[in-house]
Amino acid sequence: MAERKPRKDAARNRMAVLAAADALFAGHETPEDITMADVAAAAGVGKGTLFRAFGDRTGLLRALYETRLEPVREAVASGPPPLGPGTEPRRRVPALLDAVLCFKLDNRRLALALEEDGSGSPYRAEHYARWHGLLREALERVPGLTDGDFTAHALLAAVRADLVEHLAGREGVPREELRARLAEFVDRVLDGGPGAAGP
Amino acid sequence: MAERKPRKDAARNRMAVLAAADALFAGHETPEDITMADVAAAAGVGKGTLFRAFGDRTGLLRALYETRLEPVREAVASGPPPLGPGTEPRRRVPALLDAVLCFKLDNRRLALALEEDGSGSPYRAEHYARWHGLLREALERVPGLTDGDFTAHALLAAVRADLVEHLAGREGVPREELRARLAEFVDRVLDGGPGAAGP
DNA sequence: ATACGATACGGACCGAGGGTCCGTTTCGCA
DNA sequence: TGCGAAACGGACCCTCGGTCCGTATCGTAT
Helix, strand or coil: CCCCCCCHHHHHHHHHHHHHHHHHHHHCCCHHHCCHHHHHHHHCCCHHHHHHHHCCHHHHHHHHHHHHHHHHHHHHHHCCCCCCCCCCHHHHHHHHHHHHHHHHHHCHHHHHHHHCCCCCCHHHCHHHHHHHHHHHHHHHCCCCCCCHHHHHHHHHHCCCHHHHHHHHHHCCCCHHHHHHHHHHHHHHHHHCCCCCCCC | CCCCCCCHHHHHHHHHHHHHHHHHHHHCCCHHHCCHHHHHHHHCCCHHHHHHHHCCHHHHHHHHHHHHHHHHHHHHHHCCCCCCCCCCHHHHHHHHHHHHHHHHHHCHHHHHHHHCCCCCCHHHCHHHHHHHHHHHHHHHCCCCCCCHHHHHHHHHHCCCHHHHHHHHHHCCCCHHHHHHHHHHHHHHHHHCCCCCCCC
16 A cells, blocks of 8 residues: 655656746746646656656646645644634634635746646645635634535635736736735625624 | 628528537536537538637637527616616625526536636636626625725626536535525625624 | 629648657666 | 666657638629
């Protein structure tokens, strides 16, 4: 059941591909004009190597994504408040969404590439399930809020890569303004609903 | 500058393609395994004809989509309340979103195909601009609500085709339940925010 | 009716890109 | 240093969106 360690040329090539792909995606306007052949060439590697290491295009994207996501996941899993566990939900939910937004702002092209990659909708990705589960759990502990499940989906939809790209990229909304707008929206959702308007 | 009437064989073929495409998308699980050649064959037409009539894949999808959307647009533009104009915003906003949701439920495959079609993000489509403009305008008249622009984006994100497909299709959430969940979420957004929790 | 220009037809053809295959090279262990 | 296993790499294949152009059809002027 234990996967044995890969040969060291394999490991080296894997790193080279990851680095090359990262640079390529960062440097190009749109993700879909970077071909697998481009990545292989930039990494100084054959296409066969690339596909053996990552399976397919989606696999490469996912590997890159997970790498970048690592620090955020760490902060969420065991960092200090307001992101870390043990934060009271009403405060943690906005922090989580802000973290997702910032992540997508910092990795626009990559997130975009992964989300619009045809193979399966974004909703099947396991990282989506993680965020959704986390959020739902937190939401269900917010007093007065019913249906944390749908609310989690809806809130995550507000930070989808292509929307972020549209606002931050095409419409040129500055980072801090976008964060503020999202924060306000999240606050509305958390404070609204039946009972909130009561005396 | 007036486009002259098309030849009648052209018109007939256009209809045939539209009908064939409609049937194909309705009958297949996933949109991307329907090729342009499939559509042409099903319509009893050559590929050349298909591409001359619609330009490209996106053009075909858009034409289909607009056709289906027509009644809804009509109801919004000049129908009775709560969808039509002249409805007070607080009541119209949920109605608009419910209409979008229902439309996507009734045209799941098609909406999915159009949204995940690589050519440009969904946010560049002019029908998105229409919905967004309409919603923003209505939202800006809802008392206590600031930033109708972002709110409109966020609310529309909650009814995106792939999310709807995920919930209604993959998770099997029944139509009415989904509508109820969305309605509740929209209400939270509309009633929440600063001031709503007043004295 | 007929001739003729304009328009549309249709399927062979093309190029791009994701993914595979397999002869050759490298690794790592004894 | 020998040898089997693992990895390499790029030629190759296939699908699919999109184009091209010789042929068929339409509509109109005569």
